[in-house]
Amino acid sequence: MEAPILVPHPAPSPFDARLRTALTAGRSAAWLSRRLAGGGGGVIGGRVVLRMVPDAPERLSRDRTVVLVSGTNGKSTTTAMLRSALAGRYPTTSNLDGANTGPGLVTALADVGSHAVLETDEGWLPWAVRRTRPAIAVLLNLSRDQLDRHPEVQGLAAAWRSALAEVPLVVANADDPAVVWAASAAQRQIWVGAGQSWQHDAVVCPACGALLRRDRDHWSCRCGLARPEPTWTARGSEVAWHGHPLAVTLDLPGPVNLANAAMALATATAAGVPVAEGARSLAGLEQVSGRYAVFTRGDHQVRLLLAKNPAGWQSALRMIGASQRPVVLGFNAEGVDGRDPSWLYDVNFAALRHRPVAVFGRRGSDMSVRLLVDCVPQVGQFERLDGALHRLPAGPVDLVANYTAFRDAFRELAA
Incomplete structure (x- = not known):
């Protein structure tokens, strides 16, 4: 059995007067935005804080265990699952409102908690890695999304790979070639067989551009990049760890959410949560920010x-x-x-x-x-x-x- 690689950090250090003032102003702006617009507020609050204290992300992340969750699909659900798994042991904050760009991350970090689990827009992941120095990055998948913002999956993968070199651990989807190539730059990897039902954006090798070879669950390229052997898998109706099925009960439908659960459990286990405890924490999650409600x-x-x-x-x-x-x-x-x-x-x-x-x-x-x-x-x-x-x-x-x-x-x- 693998030992957890992380230990809980002490509570964040007290903030100085300037940062406290900025956080108060940000909360006031967020409150006013919610009153006037009927929801949200996390983005405008974070913008106020960043304008007043440009290095707020670094200061708010200090002495905390930060986990970034990113990918084209499944970020919100995986973040909610992981937060649920960690919150039973550690004071944990998160951006469950879905505000996943820089200002939203700052708003989430302003809350109290030794651990921060932050859903991160795939285009903002390099910024978040640089500014928050995460202990773990959770990498789900990469495919086309907003064509006017991210027209090329390869460009995102390259930006990820460059940013991840300083990350101690990534928990990454072994079935997505772009994710594997990017995650390989990190200091350590935990591979999860989370599947890749959409393969239209994964035809060529992200490392050399040659056509990928696929054989059932395996993929490889002549340059040597290939699917790594996963420690965790989500297949059929079960999650397995080292080949042993786990008792996981989900109230969220579909194989895609089983894959999200495998990613969350792999991360929670690395952070020190016992496997069985993490699996139990997923029961009862019926909707995420309105999804499946x-x-x-x-x-x-x-x-x-x-x-x-x-x-x-x-x-x-x-x-x-x-x-x-x-x-x-x-x-x-x-x-x-x-x-x-x-x-x-x-x-x-x-x-x-x-x-x-x-x-x-x-x-x-x-x-x-x-x-x-x-x-x-x-x-x-x-x-x-x-x-x-x-x-x-x-x-x-x-x-x-x-x-x-x-x-x-x-x-x-x-x-």
């Missing part, structure tokens, strides 16, 4: 799923594929959604052909045209969620939406 609206019971990019949409469609319940698809293309929706044509919607489908969102026309290409009939296209639900049969409904459409639906249902 179920709301009753009139005669409908609406389950929310977030899908932000090709890999996420394909996973969500697989998750709901066995059911014949009606589906609502929400689509916008603004701000954090990314402004280029052309990647919709990489997603296969054919599984929805025999289900009632309604579309809503400010870019619903893009989704409707995409469904027509796959011969998926629609009951209609609507500006708001209520209009879409009104046209669907009573009973359970799956709602799949990208980021801002998901946020709009969540607010509408929770009101």
Whole structure:
């Protein structure tokens, strides 16, 4: 059995007057933003702190165990799982509001806790590594997301690899070649067989550009880069450690969340949490920031799923594929959604052909045209969620939406 590589750090040192003043100003700005905008506040609060104390991330991270969780998909869920596993033993803070760029990380670090588990935008990971000096980086996957921000997966992988050289430990997905190449630069690795169902962005070797060879679960390149042997695996309906199945009970659906659980358990174990204790901590987590939450609206019971990019949409469609319940698809293309929706044509919607489908969102026309290409009939296209639900049969409904459409639906249902 492996010994934990980390020990709890003492509580953070007291802050000086300037930093205390900046934190107070940041909390006030966040409070005002929540009052005026009805939610959030973490970003504006962090911006205030950074403006007043530019080295706040370094100072807030001092004498703490910082864990950064990054990847294209699964960051929020893995962060919530890992926080749950650590919080039973250590005072732990996290950015569970999803504010995962620099200002949001600063806001989370301002809270008390010897451990900080921070969901980190994949483009901000190098910044976060440089500014917070994490003990562990958790690397989930890399694929296309917002094409106007991160058009090339290879560029992100190279930035990760450069940043990770000073990180003591990475817990990384052995099934993603870009992640393996980047993680190999760190001082130590724990490999997790978390799967890679979306392989369209992993055709060539990130190290040399040659075509990768794949044989079932294994991948390799003629340059020598190859899938490392994982210590942890998520396969079928179980998580295994050194080949021994663990008793893991999840209330979150689908194989993608089993993979997230394996990543979280591998990290928690490295941080000193006994395996069985970490596994027990995952039970009861039914939703993460609205993901997988179920709301009753009139005669409908609406389950929310977030899908932000090709890999996420394909996973969500697989998750709901066995059911014949009606589906609502929400689509916008603004701000954090990314402004280029052309990647919709990489997603296969054919599984929805025999289900009632309604579309809503400010870019619903893009989704409707995409469904027509796959011969998926629609009951209609609507500006708001209520209009879409009104046209669907009573009973359970799956709602799949990208980021801002998901946020709009969540607010509408929770009101």
